[in-house]
Amino acid sequence: MFSNIRSVVIAVLLSHLALCAQAQKVLTVAAYPAVDSIIKAALPAWEKKHPGVQVKVISRAYADHHTAMTTALSTSSKPPDVMVLESSYVARFATGGGLENLGAPPYSLNESKHLFVAFSIDQAKSSTGQLVAIPTDIGPGTLLYRQDLLMKSGLQEADLTISWDSYIKAGVVIKRSTGAYLVAHARDVKDLIIRGGVKSGEGLYFDAAGHSLVTTERFVKAFELAKRIRENKLDGKISAWSNEWAEGFRRGHVATQMSGAWIAGHLNNWLAPETKGLWRASQLPENTWAAWGGSFYAIPKAATQKELAWDLIQLMTLNPERQLQAFKSQDAFPALISVHNDAFFDEPIAFLGQQKARILWREATRHIQAAKVHRLDTFADEVINTELDKVLNQGKDIRLALQDADRLLERRARR
C-alpha cells in the first residue's frame, strides 16, 4: 500500500515539474517608485507583443532598491533582467563592469543615442565611454517660487533670477515683508552652484585625472553664497524630504525651491496640494543650467533574458506614447526628444497658476551639460556638506574648510 502511495506522490511531483517547465517565461524588473508604476502601466502593451512572457516588477523604496541592486551585482546571483537606476548610481554601478554595454551589438544604442537628450546620454556613460544604461526620464533644474509671497513683497520674477546677488536681496525683502524663508536650506543653493559651473569633461568634485576640484572658485562661490544666506537668516535650516520641509511648503514658510522639474509634481500630489495655483516656475538664477536626478534602465551581465529585457527597455524608452504617458501620469520628464514636440508641452499647468512651464523645462534640457560621475561622488557630497555645516554653524573659514575637504578626498581617491 505504501509503495502505491509513494508512486502516486512521485507521479504528482513529476507532473508538477513538467507543468512548471511549460509555464510562461517570467521577465523580472527591479524598480523604485514611481518608475515601477510607469512600467506596470505599460504591461498591457507589452502583453500584446509578448503574450507568453509575464513581467514581474519587484518594487522597493529608493534606497533599498539600490542596496538590493548592489547585492545582486556583487553576488551575480539571480539579478533582475532589467534594472532601473537613478542617475547618481549609473556610473557607480558601471565601475564594476557588471552591466551590459548597450552601445555595442546586439543592442547598438549608439546608433539611436541622438534620439535622447544629450546630457542624459552622457550620464549613462561609464568612465571608459561605454553606454551602460539608457535614459527614461530626466530632471531639468528649475526654480519654483511662491507668486503670492513675491507679490506681497512687491517683487518680480526677475528679482529672483537675474543674478545670485539679486536672489539674496529679494530674499531679504521677502523675509521682511512676509516672514517666509527664501529657501529651505542654504545647502540647496550650494548644491546648485557647484552643479552649474562644471566645465566640459570635469566631474562635480573630481577632474578627469581623479583629482579633487573642491578648492576651485566654483566651490568658494557656492560656500560664500550659502554663508550670506545663513547670515541674513534667509534659510529655514530644513533638510529636504523631512516633515518640516513639507510643512514649510504647506504653510507658505518657504518662498522658493530649486530642484528638478519633477518637484512640481511632488508638490501637487502630496507635499503641498493645498498651495495649488500659488507657485510659478522659472529658470534658475544667473542662467545656471543643472539637472537633478533622472532614471535609467540597465541590463545586468548575469541576466538570463537579455533579449526580452532589451525589448521591454525599448518599449519604455524609445516608444513616444509610453514616454508621454509616463510624463502625464507621473511627471517623469521624457528623455526622448521627439516627445518634447507634443502638444502636451504647450498645455498650462493648474498647480503653477496655468503657467506653460513645460516649455521652460524643455528649454533647460538644451543647455544642461552632464558632469562626469566619479566613484567617490557620494563620499565627496558628504564631505562637502560636513564642511559647509562647519562654515555655517561654527564660523569656520571657507578656504580652510575646502582645504580640509580636499585633503579627505585626495586621501580616499589615492587608494
Add this chain to the structure above:
Amino acid sequence: MTPISSSLQRRPRWRLHPKFVPYVLLAPFVLLFFIFGLFPLLFSLFLAFQSWEPTSGLTNMTYVGLDNFIFTLEDEWFWKSIKNTFWLAAVSGIPQHLIAIPLACVIHAQFKRTRNATVGAYFLPYITSTVAIAMMFSTLFSTDYGLINQVISGATKLPLIGSFFPQQPIDWLGESEFIKPAISFVVFWRYVGFNTVLYLAALQTIPKDMYEAATMDGANRWNQFWYITLPSLKPMIFFGVTLTLIGGLQLFEEPFILTGGRGGSDQSGMTTAMYMYRTAFDFNDFGTASALSWILFIFVAVLTWLTNLAFKPRGGET
C-alpha cells in the same frame, strides 16, 4: 522465528540508528548557524583583507593585506564615529541603570495589583518598532512644529524661571550640539523599561528573611538598599550593563533614522555601526567596512572584558 524478532525485522529500513539521532536533531541548527552565522563572519574577515568593488562580482577581489585596517585607523571620520558612539553609549546607557534600579525597587515594594500593567507600560517602548519610535520622535523634535519646542516656548513665559529656557526654537536634529542629546534621550527612553524588568526579576529572588533580619537589627530603608539589595543585584547589574555596553557600541537604528541615514550635521550622530554601513553601501568600500567591523568588535570585546573585571567578585565577596 519468534513473533518479537519478526516484528523487529519489519521495522522500516530508513529508521535511524540511535547513535545518529543526536546529530540529525542538531543538524538544522548547525546548518543554519553555518550559513547565517559562521559563514558571514568568516567572509567578513576575508573581506577585511581585500579591495573589492562590489558591483564587479565576487571574483574581482584583490588582496591588500592590512591596508584596510591601516586606512581605517588613520581615518579621522572613524575616530569621530568612535567618539560619538562612546558618548551616546555612556549618556544613554548609564542613566538607564541609574533609573531602572530604583524604579524596579519602587515597583517591587509599592505596586501590587497594578504591577504588571506598570511594568508593561515601561516595557512597551522596547517592543515597539524602532522605525515607529524614530518617526514619532522626529515629529516631536521638529524645530518649528514639534511638541518639545512648543513646551519649551511655553516655559519661557513662566515667571521667574522663564529666562532659564532657550528663547529661540532648538534645532534638535539639525545642529551638531543637540543631535547627540536627542538620540541619547530616545535610546534611554526605549531601553529603561527593559532594564527595569531585568532588575525586577532579580529583586524577586532576594529572600525576604534578609530584610526582616536587617529590620530587627535596626537597619533603615537606605541601609537595606545599600547593604542587601544592591549587592544581591550585582550579577544582574553585570548582565544588564554588559547588554547595554554591547548594544550601545553597536547603536545603529535610532541615530540612522533620526538623522536621515547621514549622521546629521558634522556627523554628530554618526555611530561606528552607521559609518560601517555607509562605507559599505554608500561609499561602495566593503573591504574597509569589514575591517572597520572587526576593529569595532575588538573595542566591544575589550570593554566587555573590562566590565567583567569590574564586576568580578573580590576577596571576601561571593
